[in-house]
Amino acid sequence: MSSQRYVQVEIRGKRGDETIILAWLKLREGEVERVVKFFKSATVERVGDRVVVNTALNFDMPAVTFRSPQTYSLSLTSEVPQLGEKALYLEPVVVKIHQRPRITVPDLATDLPQLPGVAPKLAFVDVVFKEAQRLGPLALNDVVPEIKTAEPHLQPATVSWAEKPSFFLSPLSSDVPQISAPRVSTTGVPQASGGDYDIELFSFFEDLYARNPVLRLSSILADRPLVILAERESQDYIEFLKRVLREIYLVRAGSLPTNSKHISNSDDLEKIMPVDVSAGGRIFVFDLRGGRFRIELIRDGILDRLRELYSQRLGFFVFYGSGERLREVKNFWKKGMSDTPRPIEIALAREDIQILNVLADAMWGMSSLSGKPYGDLDERIVYLEDWFWKELERATGVFDILLRTKPSDDSGSESKMHYLVKAFVVSYLAGKISEELKQTEHDDKTAWERALSCVDTERGLGSIRVDVYVECEGPYRDLAVEVETLYGTGAVIHKLREVVESRYGRVNMLWIVIPNPQAVLYLPLLLKFRRWSIERYGRWAELFTLDLEGRGLIKLADLARRIHDRLIQDGSVMS
The missing domain is CATH 3.40.50 (Rossmann fold)
Known part of the structure; x- marks a missing residue:
């Protein structure tokens, strides 16, 4: 235990014309001045063995009782003052409340303030403390809750509130809390195909593959x-x-x-x-x-x-x-x-060859299914395979991308296909995030550098490790991407099931990117697995493959629909 001397600090504010006590704090001697600086318009006076801080804050406060409270720090105002942006110990964080002012949270040491009770304007709420996880969503409308003194080192809490959420709180501690924007926006993120899963589409491919x-x-x-x-x-x-x-x-x-x-x-x-x-x-x-x-x-x-x-x-x-x-x-x-x-x-009958010509495009990343003539099927497949590897290497051959894309292990056992597809995903996501940043007055170079720093590879999340992970704010926040070549899996669906189940609840979104040859070869099985996943986990997880023509990703369900429509249009199969 520290031997430093502690003093009692009384923080006062206004409610109308009435002076009220906001909090009692027990702080180390050297931290009193920091708290005073936080309240820019505050005056200080010593009364006996305590320090009185008179602030310019003016608000009404209802009483909110937290049952079995945990140690945490929270500062809310109904009238947001102009506060300093320099944090005491951690980097400044942003709280998005109404007009979205930038505020910082002071270090209030290990003890929490005890605020006096006032006439409530809201009903009491129940707070249930469970196993450690993020707080959210929590909305407090223009009031400051009464917070009772809590014992230190309690577990983080999950709070549910019927009101519309305004922000998210990260796990609480005796230090400055981490406060971040809610992860609800999906603008710009490729979503699952519209409507419910089309069982007729799956039946179409199941029958097609059974007959060819x-x-x-x-x-x-x-x-x-x-x-x-x-x-x-x-x-x-x-x-x-x-x-x-x-x-x-x-x-x-x-x-x-x-x-x-x-x-x-x-x-x-x-x-x-x-x-x-x-x-x-x-x-x-x-x-x-x-x-x-x-x-x-x-x-x-x-x-x-x-x-x-x-x-x-x-x-x-x-x-x-x-x-x-x-x-x-x-x-x-x-x-x-x-x-x-x-x-x-x-x-193979003539119509079988026509089907294979269309699937050859999809199998090697030409997702437009343009069907440009390159001779017969054998000449075409050799050309397309060569084009696939050249385009994949060209799209990922940027020094910044290769530097950012870490190999799966140091033994060199990662296949070339897996590494290049992983680098392709990094390039695609960095490009998407960069475009988002350019809309907020970032120049091209700064936007690209910031976007690239947001995309990590071989990221450990507890007991698992994901191929690609996005950690910055925006529509891709907390997105995990797994590249699955399916090599050595034997039973394909069990490998995919393990990926989905082990990452469910740990990330905000999961994309599984399957290289084109395996995606097309096992298309009926993958479509059926996608249906199974949606029925159990919703559209939280999605299957993708590569669109090398567009230098991006395409949902597997969308590629299947393109193949279906092209085969019907060409008359290769009956609708």
Whole structure:
């Protein structure tokens, strides 16, 4: 305990022509002068062993009784005086009351003032003290409550009041309270799609993905090798298929398939047979197009490799071609080959190819679904993937953004996709906040610097850590953003559920940003999860993906609606 000398300080004010005692304070000797300076028009006199401070404050005061009060500091006036802006110990804080004057709160040491009771104008209110959390909302209309002396070191309180809220109080302590504006404005924040969740939209995509042989592969849950017989009809699609299988493997296994092969010559296949021909942990394509692949020469070797799949982990054997050569492979299972895994057969009609062309745009961030011609589907998907990475790197290649975007860990295990999408979110939010600040007379450079300082990455919030967090005032305040590549999750919905449930009640808003390839590949499942989340938690959480054309984010539900409308417009599916 401190050995400093304490004095009794009596603070007086006016109620009309009557002089009333506002508070008794017990302060250290050296702090009396600071309190006097706080009341600019105050006069001081010593009466015996106490100090009397006569202030210019004039107001009526009802009595408000707080039950089991906690230690806190509160200063309210009905007529806001012109007060100094220099805090005694902490930085000045802003209280928004009516005309929104700037005030500061003095350090009143460890004991609280006891104000005299006066005739009440409001009814008593009940204050219930619960576990530690923010006070709010609390509205006191033009009056100052009676505050009883409280024991120190009590827990923070939650106060509910029927009147319209005017401000929020942060957790109370014996020091200066933190006072901040209410977190209710959502101006400028992308909100969930209007109206209730459209169950017909989900049903549309569920049916679409179930009927399309390539999209149907996203439902794979097996942790074993799969054999695929992919028949080429009107147009090549093997490059699209390989990328779909890669994303499925990333989600299921958490890493890229290793040492994948694309063999179009049976002579090349013989050179690596049998040592380097397997499906486990890789994508192995037998390209039967052209005349260089002769099944009859390597039939026995392929059959042996198929028999070895039973002990291999997830991977893919893909036989791609048409005509007689593919039929030769199909005949493997018609001639007593019951000891090998049954294949998945894929054949795409013209309308299936049209659907994949539209989804290719969405899968690589071209959310306008412009459908600009770049040749057939395979040429298009290679072009779009290259464009996706170039645009993502260009959008995040600013030094300030990279400096602000911390990696998830020091081991280097964070994927390139996760880091670049996280940096993209930082750039997007900093740009949005900067535009808000420019409207309040900030120049471009100052607005950008302040906006960037508002956006933090790898932010710890108790026992959790969020990828991106916004901490400054405004429509994005207390927003947490989680980038979910879904890599290595296996069961996608359980990972998303854990994210939502662990952050609920800790942040004001939650955005889950899913990179485009995974967002489109698992679109029906994600739409269904979004519906589940809204039914339980309201629109507090939302799913997003990237709009690289617009250098921003787009709600997944809005992208789904665009895809739906485009497919109906093109006649690829019936409405």
